[in-house]
Amino acid sequence: xxxxxxxxxxxxxxxxxxxxxxxxxxxxxxxxxxxxxxxxxxxxxxxxxxxxxxxxxxxxxxxxxxxxxxxxxxxxxxxxxxxxxxxxxxxxxxxxxxxxxxxxxxxxxxxxxxxxxxxxxxxxxxxxxxxxxxxxxxxxxxxxxxxxxxxxxxxxxxxxxxxxxxxxxxxxxxxxxxxxxxxxxxxxxxxxxxxxxxxxxxxxxxxxxxxxxxxxxxxxxxxxxxxxxxxxxxxxxxxxxxxxxxxxxxx
Amino acid sequence: xxxxxxxxxxxxxxxxxxxxxxxxxxxxxxxxxxxxxxxxxxxxxxxxxxxxxxxxxxxxxxxxxxxxxxxxxxxxxxxxxxxxxxxxxxxxxxxxxxxxxxxxxxxxxxxxxxxxxxxxxxxxxxxxxxxxxxxxxxxxxxxxxxxxxxxxxxxxxxxxxxxxxxxxxxxxxxxxxxxxxxxxxxxxxxxxxxxxxxxxxxxxxxxxxxxxxxxxxxxxxxxxxxxxxxxxxxxxxxxxxxxxxxxxxxxxxxxxxxxxxxxxxxxxxxxxxxxxxxxxxxxxxxxxxxxxxxxxxxxxxxxxxxxxxxxxxxxxxxxxxxxxxxxxxxxxxxxxxxxxxxxxxxxxxxxxxxxxxxxxxxxxxxxxxxxxxxxxxxxxxxxxxxxxxxxxxxxxxxxxxxxxxxxxxxxxxxxxxxxxxxxxx
Ligand SMILES: Nc1ncnc2c1ncn2[C@@H]1O[C@H](COP(=O)(O)OP(=O)(O)OP(=O)(O)O)[C@@H](O)[C@H]1O
Ligand SMILES: [Mg+2]
Numbered sequence: 001x002x003x004x005x006x007x008x009x010x011x012x013x014x015x016x017x018x019x020x021x022x023x024x025x026x027x028x029x030x031x032x033x034x035x036x037x038x039x040x041x042x043x044x045x046x047x048x049x050x051x052x053x054x055x056x057x058x059x060x061x062x063x064x065x066x067x068x069x070x071x072x073x074x075x076x077x078x079x080x081x082x083x084x085x086x087x088x089x090x091x092x093x094x095x096x097x098x099x100x101x102x103x104x105x106x107x108x109x110x111x112x113x114x115x116x117x118x119x120x121x122x123x124x125x126x127x128x129x130x131x132x133x134x135x136x137x138x139x140x141x142x143x144x145x146x147x148x149x150x151x152x153x154x155x156x157x158x159x160x161x162x163x164x165x166x167x168x169x170x171x172x173x174x175x176x177x178x179x180x181x182x183x184x185x186x187x188x189x190x191x192x193x194x195x196x197x198x199x200x201x202x203x204x205x206x207x208x209x210x211x212x213x214x215x216x217x218x219x220x221x222x223x224x225x226x227x228x229x230x231x232x233x234x235x236x237x238x239x240x241x242x243x244x245x246x247x248x249x250x251x
Numbered sequence: 252x253x254x255x256x257x258x259x260x261x262x263x264x265x266x267x268x269x270x271x272x273x274x275x276x277x278x279x280x281x282x283x284x285x286x287x288x289x290x291x292x293x294x295x296x297x298x299x300x301x302x303x304x305x306x307x308x309x310x311x312x313x314x315x316x317x318x319x320x321x322x323x324x325x326x327x328x329x330x331x332x333x334x335x336x337x338x339x340x341x342x343x344x345x346x347x348x349x350x351x352x353x354x355x356x357x358x359x360x361x362x363x364x365x366x367x368x369x370x371x372x373x374x375x376x377x378x379x380x381x382x383x384x385x386x387x388x389x390x391x392x393x394x395x396x397x398x399x400x401x402x403x404x405x406x407x408x409x410x411x412x413x414x415x416x417x418x419x420x421x422x423x424x425x426x427x428x429x430x431x432x433x434x435x436x437x438x439x440x441x442x443x444x445x446x447x448x449x450x451x452x453x454x455x456x457x458x459x460x461x462x463x464x465x466x467x468x469x470x471x472x473x474x475x476x477x478x479x480x481x482x483x484x485x486x487x488x489x490x491x492x493x494x495x496x497x498x499x500x501x502x503x504x505x506x507x508x509x510x511x512x513x514x515x516x517x518x519x520x521x522x523x524x525x526x527x528x529x530x531x532x533x534x535x536x537x538x539x540x541x542x543x544x545x546x547x548x549x550x551x552x553x554x555x556x557x558x559x560x561x562x563x564x565x566x567x568x569x570x571x572x573x574x575x576x577x578x579x580x581x582x583x584x585x586x587x588x589x590x591x592x593x594x595x596x597x598x599x600x601x602x603x604x605x606x607x608x609x610x611x612x613x614x615x616x617x618x619x620x621x622x623x624x625x626x627x628x629x630x631x632x633x634x635x636x637x638x639x640x641x642x643x644x645x646x647x648x649x650x651x652x653x654x655x656x657x658x659x660x661x662x663x664x665x666x667x668x669x670x671x672x673x674x675x676x
Contacts, residue, residue: 050630051626051629051630052626052630053622053626073629073635074626074629074630075629075630075632075633075634075635075638077630078629078630078631078632079632083630083631084630086627089627090623090624090626090627091624092621092624092627092628092642092645093645093648094642094644094645094646094647094648094649095628095641095642095644095645099641100628100631100641101631103633103637103641104628104631104632104633105632107631107632107633107634107637108631108632111632143645144627160631164631164632
């Protein structure tokens with residue numbers, strides 16, 4: 001589904017190479033996890049895939065179902081099925097959460113030539129999904145992420161994912177800042193979306209999330225490259241021993 | 252003291268182009284105003300108070316031509332149940348207006364009000380009070396030469412809003428309107444205003460609010476691109492009274508809105524807010540002066556401007572807290588959203604405080620669209636245009652929310668949305 005080949009990325013503003021040849025393929029129906037030390041380029045990868053400004057792709061490619069996504073605008077990628085749950089969800093004062101989500105859902109539908117969701121149907125669906133994530137009605141009415149606690153912001157990301165039903169879900173440290181119960185809720189939200197047509201790329205520092213969302217494949221990223229790929233046991237190894245051995249091995 | 256020659260000449264030229272309406276109860280106030288305006292002279296670019304906004308086209312003898320906007324968009328407030336009073340190029344139109352009678356309100360036309368009239372105690376009076384410490388000669392000119400307007404006396408709770416509709420039909424019309432509103436103790440009214448009015452519009456409104464009176468004001472200034480307007484509101488608030496005014500300005504090559512507020516009764520509340528969206532050859536100036544002269548009063552100024560393609564926004568806002576006006580709560584914010592680098596926002600926020608137990612704050616910012624927010628919206632599938640619009644409406648929200656009535660908020664928001672989508676083409 002998602003195929004990243006030899007992806008090289010540098011910052012537009014300064015001559016700094018951040019991704020130095022990332023190769024990664026996420027098949028439909030699979031959950032891939034990426035772990036790796038701080039500053040290794042995990043968020044950068046997620047931003048480049050979702051189309052954030054400020055990065056320059058100097059080499060390599062990224063395709064979703066064979067379609068080059070790197071040439072698309074962020075909104076086109078979203079309509080094509082790319083979704084990023086942000087490591088730091090953005091606060092948007094003055095824009096109601098509900099308005100925001102309805103506009104997003106309907107923009108994507110329109111872009112795909114589908115019929116828009118009516119206000120009543122939208123309300124029904126969002127209420128049900130919000131309930132599952134223990135997001136109360138008040139939070140839906142508030143401006144996007146404004147005054148939300150860290151955990152609430154993360155749950156709001158998952159709510160958006162649930163509403164938009166993307167093909168390729170990229171979760172950047174969605175577990176950080178979550179208490180144990182909230183982590184379970186988020187994991188349940190993700191698991192509920194797991195199906196054969198959908199791929200997941202889950203960036204995390206901790207094994208705990210992976211206890212709940214069982215990954216099929218675990219990658220270790222360091223200094224802008226995937227240096228090791230393995231099964232769920234790789235995450236356990238990191239949890240127990242840190243990155244030192246893996247890094248040493250890779251050199 | 253003699254005026255500088257340039258100012259003298261410009262003032263003489265303007266006065267020579269005007270005829271003072273004769274007779275009636277307002278005659279003395281008009282004569283007095285004429286003497287005052289002669290002594291002050293009309294503003295020019297050298298005046299400190301007109302540092303950011305050139306007044307020459309507002310002062311020159313004849314109105315610069317302003318093309319009429321051709322549009323099939325419905326006028327604002329169309330869905331609101333209201334009493335309509337229509338002016339065409341500054342002249343009251345009885346045919347197009349509703350019957351002026353309404354419970355708890357008496358409305359007279361300035362031009363034919365009877366000789367003994369309550370408005371005598373207000374007409375020119377609040378305007379005169381508003382001349383210190385800063386002179387506002389265009390308002391004084393208005394008091395002297397206004398040809399039309401309405402006198403509204405509110406004695407109870409008005410059953411529906413009074414809506415002043417200003418139609419613009421002549422490309423060279425030069426309208427001078429003067430309204431007087433008196434809100435009695437415990438009375439309440441909402442005044443709506445909309446429309447471009449004229450090629451050049453000089454409007455003055457005096458609002459006297461007695462103890463416990465409430466006055467709400469929502470206006471949308473006309474969309475004709477070339478129109479010019481200098482408007483002034485003078486209001487005086489009694490104890491526990493409330494004044495809330497909101498203005499939306501979209502288009503108009505030049506707009507100067509002055510608002511002069513005197514809080515003279517304890518526990519009074521005055522809010523004045525404005526949202527403007529300007530594109531290209533557009534200058535919008537909000538000039539506010541609020542005097543706190545009583546205990547425990549609250550004032551709020553919330554001004555937001557969205558500017559693009561070289562548009563200019565100006566804000567001059569002052570809070571003066573007089574000695575003894577303890578427990579004053581004064582808030583002032585003026586912000587601009589600059590959608591490109593050609594546009595500019597010039598702000599002069601001021602506080603002058605002579606009481607020791609007050610809480611006053613002011614802030615002014617100018618910024619571009621929030622790139623992080625924009626990316627976040629786009630990453631969820633919202634196109635750049637609509638995403639920018641959402642952020643723009645969000646930026647204006649703090650000002651629009653100053654309107655208490657949600658129907659009126661919606662009317663204003665849909666106007667802004669129409670402006671945004673029109674601009675995108
Ligand atoms: N806009 C930027 N300007 C300067 N440096 C940047 C920018 N974006 C990323 N970097 C640098 O690129 C490197 C990779 O950052 P990135 O955020 O992708 O790391 P990460 O793997 O997500 O780290 P963490 O685990 O701490 O979230 C870091 O050294 C970071 O400082
Ligand atoms: Mg990161």
